Amino acid sequence: MTQSHYSDAPASSIPARHTLSILVDNEPGVLARVAGLFSGRGYNIESLTVSETEHEKHVSRLTIVTTGTAMVIEQIKHQLDRLIPVHRVIDLTVQGDAIERELALVKVTGRGEQRSEALRIAAAFGARTLDATLNSFVFELTGASEDIERFIRVMAELGIAEVSRTGIAAMSRGAEAL
Amino acid sequence: MSETMSGAEMVIKALQDQGVEHLFGYPGGAVLPIYDAMFHQDKVQHILVRHEQGAVHAAEGYARSSGKVGCVLVTSGPGATNAITGLTDALLDSIPLVCITGQVPTHLIGSDAFQECDTVGITRHCTKHNYLVRSVEDLPRILHEAFYVASHGRPGPVVVDIPKDVQFALGQYEKPQSNQHKTYRPQMDGDISKIRAAVELMAHAKKPVFYTGGGVINSGDEASALLRELVKLTGFPITSTLMGLGSYPAADPQWLGMLGMHGTYEANMAMHDCDVMICIGARFDDRITGRLNAFSPNSKKIHVDIDPSSINKNVRVDIGIVGDCGHVLKDMLTEWKALKPAPDRKAIAPWWEEVSAWKAKDCLAYRGSKTTIKPQYAIERLYELTKDMDPYITTEVGQHQMWAAQYFRFESPNRWMTSGGLGTMGYGLPAAIGTQMAHRDSLVIDIAGEASILMNMQEMSTAVQYRLPVKIFILNNEYMGMVRQWQELLHGSRYAESYSQSLPDFVKLAEAYGGKGIRCSDPAKLDDAIREMIAYPGPVIFDCLVEKMENCFPMIPSGKAHNEMIMNDLSDDAGVEIGNIIDQKGKALV
Numbered sequence: 028m029t030q031s032h033y034s035d036a037p038a039s040s041i042p043a044r045h046t047l048s049i050l051v052d053n054e055p056g057v058l059a060r061v062a063g064l065f066s067g068r069g070y071n072i073e074s075l076t077v078s079e080t081e082h083e084k085h086v087s088r089l090t091i092v093t094t095g096t097a098m099v100i101e102q103i104k105h106q107l108d109r110l111i112p113v114h115r116v117i118d119l120t121v122q123g124d125a126i127e128r129e130l131a132l133v134k135v136t137g138r139g140e141q142r143s144e145a146l147r148i149a150a151a152f153g154a155r156t157l158d159a160t161l162n163s164f165v166f167e168l169t170g171a172s173e174d175i176e177r178f179i180r181v182m183a184e185l186g187i188a189e190v191s192r193t194g195i196a197a198m199s200r201g202a203e204a205l
Numbered sequence: 206m207s208e209t210m211s212g213a214e215m216v217i218k219a220l221q222d223q224g225v226e227h228l229f230g231y232p233g234g235a236v237l238p239i240y241d242a243m244f245h246q247d248k249v250q251h252i253l254v255r256h257e258q259g260a261v262h263a264a265e266g267y268a269r270s271s272g273k274v275g276c277v278l279v280t281s282g283p284g285a286t287n288a289i290t291g292l293t294d295a296l297l298d299s300i301p302l303v304c305i306t307g308q309v310p311t312h313l314i315g316s317d318a319f320q321e322c323d324t325v326g327i328t329r330h331c332t333k334h335n336y337l338v339r340s341v342e343d344l345p346r347i348l349h350e351a352f353y354v355a356s357h358g359r360p361g362p363v364v365v366d367i368p369k370d371v372q373f374a375l376g377q378y379e380k381p382q383s384n385q386h387k388t389y390r391p392q393m394d395g396d397i398s399k400i401r402a403a404v405e406l407m408a409h410a411k412k413p414v415f416y417t418g419g420g421v422i423n424s425g426d427e428a429s430a431l432l433r434e435l436v437k438l439t440g441f442p443i444t445s446t447l448m449g450l451g452s453y454p455a456a457d458p459q460w461l462g463m464l465g466m467h468g469t470y471e472a473n474m475a476m477h478d479c480d481v482m483i484c485i486g487a488r489f490d491d492r493i494t495g496r497l498n499a500f501s502p503n504s505k506k507i508h509v510d511i512d513p514s515s516i517n518k519n520v521r522v523d524i525g526i527v528g529d530c531g532h533v534l535k536d537m538l539t540e541w542k543a544l545k546p547a548p549d550r551k552a553i554a555p556w557w558e559e560v561s562a563w564k565a566k567d568c569l570a571y572r573g574s575k576t577t578i579k580p581q582y583a584i585e586r587l588y589e590l591t592k593d594m595d596p597y598i599t600t601e602v603g604q605h606q607m608w609a610a611q612y613f614r615f616e617s618p619n620r621w622m623t624s625g626g627l628g629t630m631g632y633g634l635p636a637a638i639g640t641q642m643a644h645r646d647s648l649v650i651d652i653a654g655e656a657s658i659l660m661n662m663q664e665m666s667t668a669v670q671y672r673l674p675v676k677i678f679i680l681n682n683e684y685m686g687m688v689r690q691w692q693e694l695l696h697g698s699r700y701a702e703s704y705s706q707s708l709p710d711f712v713k714l715a716e717a718y719g720g721k722g723i724r725c726s727d728p729a730k731l732d733d734a735i736r737e738m739i740a741y742p743g744p745v746i747f748d749c750l751v752e753k754m755e756n757c758f759p760m761i762p763s764g765k766a767h768n769e770m771i772m773n774d775l776s777d778d779a780g781v782e783i784g785n786i787i788d789q790k791g792k793a794l795v
Contacts, residue, residue: 033763052387052388055339056326060329063330098517098521102514105512105513105514105518108514109513111333111334111354111389114388
């Protein structure tokens with residue numbers, strides 16, 4: 028006998044990372060609905076981006092990166108689809124080979140040799156310089172999350188003051204649209 | 206064609222246009238304009254409850270017994286928060302409700318104004334959908350949409366939160382036209398190729414079983430009729446969840462009784478040993494499955510559900526069909542008839558022999574008594590004495606609820622109103638009031654426990670005010686019986702706080718409310734006392750003093766499989782030492 032009348036937690040299976048694109052009515056509270064669904068049902072949000080993409084129709088597009096077992100991911104998609112303002116849920120990871128991009132703003136501070144090193148690294152990564160003072164730079168880098176991670180790791184050596192990241196925006200390749 | 210009117214008038218007009226006849230509610234500052242608008246008309250009758258939770262449960266009882274959308278009107282702040290339990294109950298049991306809440310004026314929202322709460326924030330998780338109406342221009346659309354969303358797809362509660370300034374504001378009212386939501390379109394028809402595959406699987410089954418739930422009832426009377434036809438045609442055994450009782454007649458020989466934690470031996474064994482399971486409108490709830498990894502290990506599973514998120518949520522199924530139970534059942538019947546399965550009943554004859562052997566165990570037998578009323582006996586007698594009156598039964602939550610599910614027998618859908626998913630004590634009396642409102646001339650009985658009934662006892666006053674002759678049949682064992690049973694099972698019979706201390710005199714209580722009180726403790730006098738209750742034209746509290754220590758069997762204990770039920774051991778005195786029974790595993794496991 029267990030001490031509970033609920034069944035045991037299931038044996039763990041391997042979780043996988045999925046990127047979901049969700050089209051929703053851009054109405055008040057819709058983000059709270061989506062975020063509340065994840066917290067209420069114990070799902071995990073790694074990244075969430077949202078913006079209105081079709082102004083005349085008031086439709087927003089959310090990109091959510093989440094992790095879970097196959098069964099959990101399936102549940103997440105169905106639960107999202109069940110929300111009344113949700114139009115469509117697309118699992119870009121299942122569709123395969125989607126484009127995922129993130130934008131980061133990185134403020135690096137320092138003087139002398141560090142400054143020129145920072146500029147050289149920024150150029151190597153293809154980052155743009157948005158702001159420069161005598162003792163700081165603000166770089167903008169757009170790329171896959173891994174590239175941004177690497178950029179931040181390298182810059183950390185030179186003295187990062189601040190990082191701001193957007194989270195992932197994603198889209199499938201080819202002619203097919205959401 | 207549009208008409209100029211105030212937001213408050215729009216609410217009443219929309220209710221009228223949606224065919225609402227009854228509205229359960231409680232007034233307060235933030236809904237006064239709506240109450241005022243109601244004052245000038247008589248199409249929508251308002252039923253004044255005594256607590257907002259009661260309003261929501263009453264609307265649930267009304268909805269579930271009539272198939273209509275239940276309607277609630279409460280004020281802001283405490284009005285809304287008191288409604289939360291009812292809304293959550295309706296969400297878990299898929300009951301269509303529209304709950305209108307008042308809100309402080311728009312310019313005060315967020316200022317911690319008097320009787321302000323974030324109603325849409327709080328109810329986001331316990332409604333199917335909710336709205337905060339920011340402008341009177343949106344109000345007619347939202348009101349009509351709320352009815353559409355509540356009743357289409359998997360039904361559920363919808364909250365419409367209306368600030369007081371929006372209620373006063375003038376705007377253009379539009380009658381419902383298409384009445385739809387702009388994007389929400391639940392899938393009604395099942396994928397025909399999957400239905401064909403399912404029927405194919407059924408045709409070759411050697412040990413099939415139907416497992417049906419509340420979805421069949423939600424789908425409407427036709428779905429129940431189609432289910433009956435399909436079950437008859439196939440000759441398969443059928444079992445139902447707590448929520449599904451009545452969709453298939455209990456008197457039919459193919460009926461195995463309820464399944465699950467307190468289901469019958471034959472139903473649970475059939476579920477465990479079947480080779481094809483046809484689940485229609487049920488959701489593999491944890492009270493049904495028992496230990497998941499031992500749940501029906503050798504079966505192919507077919508699952509029909511209007512909610513895609515129900516499929517593969519708890520149990521992996523082989524064929525998941527998204528669609529309305531009625532629509533899918535219709536297609537299944539057509540396909541079955543077209544297929545004309547050859548081996549037919551002969552193929553499943555050995556299966557029926559197994560099932561009959563399980564049935565022969567007579568798992569609901571109990572030790573009778575000449576001196577005390579056994580709770581099972583009380584329900585049996587209540588059933589026998591009322592069955593020809595087509596009664597409507599509601600329940601509270603606990604042992605009495607399970608005994609009612611086991612011993613009361615339902616022949617038609619919409620006759621059984623109980624809190625299944627949320628397990629809300631205090632559901633039964635307000636639900637009975639709502640049911641009686643929808644069926645003024647029918648016999649409505651709330652089968653209750655003495656602990657549960659006290660949770661919404663105040664609604665007795667509502668019953669008296671509206672001359673609703675509901676019968677409250679209390680199985681009084683002076684314990685929160687199910688809590689005590691679990692304490693016997695899991696906590697060494699240490700009855701922490703499960704004894705019902707300082708109970709009121711229910712007979713005097715009934716009289717104090719202006720109803721009738723009856724008490725009975727003698728099995729020999731029970732029949733006459735029940736007849737007296739039925740004959741009385743007003744509300745009755747029947748205080749049925751039953752055997753105190755009786756436990757509810759059969760039972761699938763925690764973490765066990767369907768074939769590991771604890772049975773009612775007739776060789777022991779009722780209810781004793783079940784903790785010990787479980788420790789001696791071999792004896793406990795059937």
